Amino acid sequence: MRTQGIDRRTWFGLLLATAAALAPGCATAQADKPLRLGFSMARTGMLANATPSQANTYELWREQVNARGGMDVGGVKRKVEFVTYDDQSKPEQAVRIYEKLITDDKVDLLLAPWGTPFHISIAPVLEKYKFPMVGNTAASVALRQVKPGYIWFPTSAIPDRIAVELVAMLKQNGAKSAVVIANVLPFTKEIKNALEPELKKGGIDVKLSTEYPPDIKDMTSILTQAKQANPDAVLALAYPGDSVLYAKQAKELGLNSPFQFIAIGPSDAFFPKAVGPTSTDGVVTIAHWSPRPEWKGSQAFYDAYTKKFGEDPDYLNSALAWMSLEILEKAVAKNGLDKEKIRATIAKDTFETINGPVRFDGVQNAITPTAFVQYQGGKMQIVWPSSIASAKYQPKKGW
């Protein structure tokens, strides 16, 4: 009977042998298992129309990383997959999502959500779980209040710095008077608060300074007054929603100041489509990136983005999103998935990005200068500061 069946000892041996055979397989399975990156994004709600330039950039990156065999995790290539949820444009929802991503989904790495309030809201969650995340589309003086440690902000478009640089640029181009029109939402309000004293200090006559609510539908009365003031510069501190309203009504009313600054909106691809190439030309806006030969990969990023999505990347938000991915990629290649080591690397190393070198001092980017771009012949060119300028500023010739 014994010879016919398999006895217990043989069973045990077989089991051991199988286990031994599978063991190296397990290690391979770990490398084969895709790397899971989690983030929340406003896919619905009032901010949803602002997020595609960032979400698209993430998509493009995943596609490219997986095409070259995966993300380098301490020397092992692993394919990347996203775990993502809609935060419905609510920061408190993002807080819950990041908690869930960390504790429940147990993602390997985190990417940033869209916008300043979202970054600030989730910072304590990152701190609590000691989970490092490179931010991107957040810009506010309030970022400096965020405890340094597990979050970093690569942007140099911080309102008080914008005010200083903008006044310097105005003075260099001979502007003697200005009109300030500001949306009351936080970012532009912060710029306005910093800009007014700075303009005064710079000896630029502020002929009119006024605010308007985000749901404004008509600017005729404000812009008629602005036109009467006949300033050298109109500083329209607008958000994407009202940037087009400003441009269209400035054209209608013939508000033809040679220096036309529109804070946010023009760097997004919909702006030239909405107001037309002639009106867009000469508009100055906030961004610190453009494809430059000095910045390795910047042209390749621009080309890949336009090829995949059929429109230009946002010169501010898409570029920032890509930079954050580059920084994360390098930190993970060096350290694997050890969170503390990743944190230490991001906190002290200097990273080459499509926006030039980036090094963090606390939570802020210490290298990239605050800059402005101008539409010239349908393309955005960095016109300030001269250290990274790709073209010379030109006065706007009407709308």
Next chain:
Amino acid sequence: MPFLDVLTSGQLLFAALVTGSLYALVALGLNLVYGTMRMLNVAHGDLVMLGAYAAYWAFTLAGVSPLAAAPVVAGVGAALGYALYRGLFQRLIGGAQIDAGRVEANSLLLFFGLSIILQNVAALAFTPNNRAYQYLDNVVRIGNVSMTGNRIAVLAIAGLTCIAVALFLSRSVAGLAMRAVIERREAAYIVGVDVDRVQWSSFALGFGCAGLAGVLLSMLEQFSPFSGFPFTVAGFIVIILGGLGNLLAGLLAALLLGVIETYGVALTSANLRSVLLYGVFVGALVLFPNGLLARLKGRR
């Protein structure tokens, strides 16, 4: 130019008329559906949004001018309205007697669901990107008033449509039947008004107006799948100001809203826009709970 001249310059009047006429068109469609059936269409703004997308795609993909697309979009909107009425909303209403409270509550829920579905389907199908195109934006100068072509077109089309609907309601038999159903539903039944026809036609007309308003909106500003809701709110303010179901008073209330938005802002500050708007709204509700022109209507 002193400030007083700005106020009397005509530039502000033009702006007020453009804003007011677009509000009037939006509110008209909303009011028709409410008036005849006591249905609160909170998805009305989303229909405006869909109209805007229709014009956008027609213009960018096929090069069709929004002016040419407008009647088609309005027609498709009307057909959609008819289909929704037959398929979904007809069963909410009883016969001659209408339990207004029940219909209001049930239609509110149905339309709210419809609104969420429309927004999210639009976001999935069209992406949440801002969309806009450039059309008729040459500047025309008459006297000291400068106007862009598209704003003149919006004023003309919205204004003429409102006048046409007003004439239809006061002159034609079908229009009178509609008003009869709005004002005395049971009596209309008794004198032989085909209430079902009135109901589906006001649904179709209401949806058609929303589609048309969307086409006009797309010529003026950028929009996304979530741009509709503010128009629902504006529409409700207008029809409550004018008196729910009181179509002609609604048109005047829309112009009033346009005047508040431009002159109110010019006289005070743009930051007070919402305060003025809702201030007038609340004030009107307290002083004239049946609408600003209720007394006028009662006398007629």
